[in-house]
Amino acid sequence: EALSAEIEHFVTGVRPQTLEPGIVRAILLCDLEGSTTTARTLGDERWADLLAVYGDTAERAVETHSGRMVDHTGDELMAVFEGPVNAVRAAQRIQARADELGLRARAGVHMGEVVERNGALRGIAVHLAARVMANATGGEVLVSETVKDIVAGSALRFQDRGQHELKGIEGRRRLYAVARD
Numbered sequence: 001e002a003l004s005a006e007i008e009h010f011v012t013g014v015r016p017q018t019l020e021p022g023i024v025r026a027i028l029l030c031d032l033e034g035s036t037t038t039a040r041t042l043g044d045e046r047w048a049d050l051l052a053v054y055g056d057t058a059e060r061a062v063e064t065h066s067g068r069m070v071d072h073t074g075d076e077l078m079a080v081f082e083g084p085v086n087a088v089r090a091a092q093r094i095q096a097r098a099d100e101l102g103l104r105a106r107a108g109v110h111m112g113e114v115v116e117r118n119g120a121l122r123g124i125a126v127h128l129a130a131r132v133m134a135n136a137t138g139g140e141v142l143v144s145e146t147v148k149d150i151v152a153g154s155a156l157r158f159q160d161r162g163q164h165e166l167k168g169i170e171g172r173r174r175l176y177a178v179a180r181d
Contacts, residue, residue: 022113026084026147027121027129028067028091030058032075033104033138051075054101061093070121078129080121084111084147085154088178091141104138111147124169131166132175141178148176 009015032038032054039047055072062069062079065086071078081087091107098105110132112125128144136142148158158176166173 022115024113026081026087026111028079028087028109029129029133030077030094030105030107033106035075057097058094061090065090084109085151106136106138107141108133108136109147110144135164142175145174
C-alpha cells in the first residue's frame with residue numbers, strides 16, 4: 001500500500017489521502033442481571049441450557065434488526081448495527097425474551113467510531129457503550145446522549161437519567177433510558 005502511494009505521488013504529483021481505519025457504528029452491549037446468583041441456584045447444567053436458549057434468542061433478535069453479533073461469552077453479548085434505532089429495537093426484543101425465560105437483561109447503546117479487526121470491534125466507543133450498559137438495571141435500555149440526538153424524529157422516547165461519571169471516560173456524560181412502548 002505504501003509503495004502504491006509513492007508511485008501515485010510520483011506519477012500524479014499529488015500525495016493520495018490516507019483514510020482513517022475507523023467506521024461509525026451503533027454498539028449494543030447486553031448482560032444478565034444477577035447471573036452468578038441464578039447460575040448458583042440453577043446449577044451448571046440447567047444454567048448452561050438456559051444460556052443456550054437466551055443466546056439463540058439474542059442472535060435472532062440481532063439478525064432480525066440487521067445487526068451482527070460480534071461477541072457472545074456467557075451471559076454477555078456485543079452486537080454492531082449501522083444505526084442506533086435497530087440496536088435499541090434488538091435490545092428490547094432480547095429483554096422481552098429474557099423476561100419470558102425469567103431473566104433480566106440490561107442493555108447499553110452508544111454510537112461512535114470503531115476499528116474492526118478480524119471481526120472484533122475496538123475503540124473508545126466500545127468502552128463507552130460498556131460503561132453505558134454498566135449503569136443500566138435489569139430490563140432497562142440505556143443510551144448515550146449521542147444516540148438520543150441521532151434518533152431524533154424516530155418513534156423512540158427517552159427518560160433523562162442524568163449525568164454520570166463513566167469509568168475511564170473523560171467528563172460527565174448524560175444517559176437516557178428508552179421509554180417502554
